[in-house]
Amino acid sequence: MITLSNERPGETKSPERPDLALPVGTTLDRYILHRQSAFRYATGELSQLLRDIALASKIIHREINRAGLMDITGSAGSGNIQGETQQKLDVVANIRFIRALKNGGEVCAIISEEDDDIIHTGNSQAKYVVAIDPLDGSSNIDVNVSIGTIFSIYRRVSPVGTEATEADFLQGGRQQIAAGYILYGSSTLLVFTTGSGVSGFTYDISLGEYILSHADLRQPEAGFIFSCNDGNVDDYPVSVQRYLFRCKQQRLTGRYIGSLVADFHRNLIKGGIYLYPPTLKAPAGKLRLLYECYPMAFIAEQAGGKATNGLQPILDIVPVSLHQRSVLYIGSRTMVEEV
Ligand SMILES: O=P(O)(O)OC[C@H]1O[C@](O)(COP(=O)(O)O)[C@@H](O)[C@@H]1O
Ligand SMILES: [Mg+2]
Numbered sequence: 001m002i003t004l005s006n007e008r009p010g011e012t013k014s015p016e017r018p019d020l021a022l023p024v025g026t027t028l029d030r031y032i033l034h035r036q037s038a039f040r041y042a043t044g045e046l047s048q049l050l051r052d053i054a055l056a057s058k059i060i061h062r063e064i065n066r067a068g069l070m071d072i073t074g075s076a077g078s079g080n081i082q083g084e085t086q087q088k089l090d091v092v093a094n095i096r097f098i099r100a101l102k103n104g105g106e107v108c109a110i111i112s113e114e115d116d117d118i119i120h121t122g123n124s125q126a127k128y129v130v131a132i133d134p135l136d137g138s139s140n141i142d143v144n145v146s147i148g149t150i151f152s153i154y155r156r157v158s159p160v161g162t163e164a165t166e167a168d169f170l171q172g173g174r175q176q177i178a179a180g181y182i183l184y185g186s187s188t189l190l191v192f193t194t195g196s197g198v199s200g201f202t203y204d205i206s207l208g209e210y211i212l213s214h215a216d217l218r219q220p221e222a223g224f225i226f227s228c229n230d231g232n233v234d235d236y237p238v239s240v241q242r243y244l245f246r247c248k249q250q251r252l253t254g255r256y257i258g259s260l261v262a263d264f265h266r267n268l269i270k271g272g273i274y275l276y277p278p279t280l281k282a283p284a285g286k287l288r289l290l291y292e293c294y295p296m297a298f299i300a301e302q303a304g305g306k307a308t309n310g311l312q313p314i315l316d317i318v319p320v321s322l323h324q325r326s327v328l329y330i331g332s333r334t335m336v337e338e339v
């Protein structure tokens, strides 16, 4: 059935989910305003913070699109606390996000994959802290494959007016106020949650606006896709090797882009599981708890999926350090339960 209105077939208007009353095509600004009443502590600061992140992502979108013309491809010749060589775009994205969050005034401190220590923004009166992976999927930057940005937002626990501390970032995954990612793919998409469902916005370059394109995203309970780096399979725990063997026996489809945001998003839409088990090189897992695992787990759970480290839900892991790593199994509920 073709519908001419903005309404999607079968879309119902639900009173407790006011955003579901918003038609596809709504701008991000209007969506945030409309939802503000559903935000905890709704004083507009979080709304502004989400707008600041959206603005920074539009700038990154532009930089990524013309990276090949601007000589911002390749290595930056510097390393980060992870022991990784930073790509030029890692550094550019990091600078752009930090600047946007500083100028926005709603964030008092930031931790980033690309910086060892806490970045104090000078906005000591601000109430929020942000953990960020400015560019996710760095190994795909120079080969024009989808990459992303991941963010996680907390309300500070240190008193307003003082300098933020590690405690503001080590509150635990269930204390996230909001989390999301931007996928720089065939289109640029902002997906986020504030704790009552997940929605996606497509960047319309001609309007310079993010437009609601995926209202109330739900992850299929089961799926037919498994995503992992098959090159490491001999390192994986026997139980995981057995699970992958069963996936192949059942003729499930192996898909691995090598960008967490892109692999996660595909599996969110189609159903599937992403696995980054322990390896010899990364026995505690490769992905970072605060700015990769927690935010993706918050979105997964809000969309009806699951995220675990094999022992407990990712959101229940008690954090001990800013850049700690974790094993990650995330995606469709029945598949994660099977693992
Ligand atoms: O190359 P590998 O070992 O398969 O790892 C790929 C994974 O590492 C990451 O690139 C890590 O993220 P960064 O690119 O932000 O460092 C994930 O996006 C991706 O899923
Ligand atoms: Mg990453």
Ligand SMILES: [Mg+2]
Pocket (backbone or CB within 6 Å): 090, 113, 133, 134, 135, 136, 137, 138
């Ligand atoms: Mg990164």
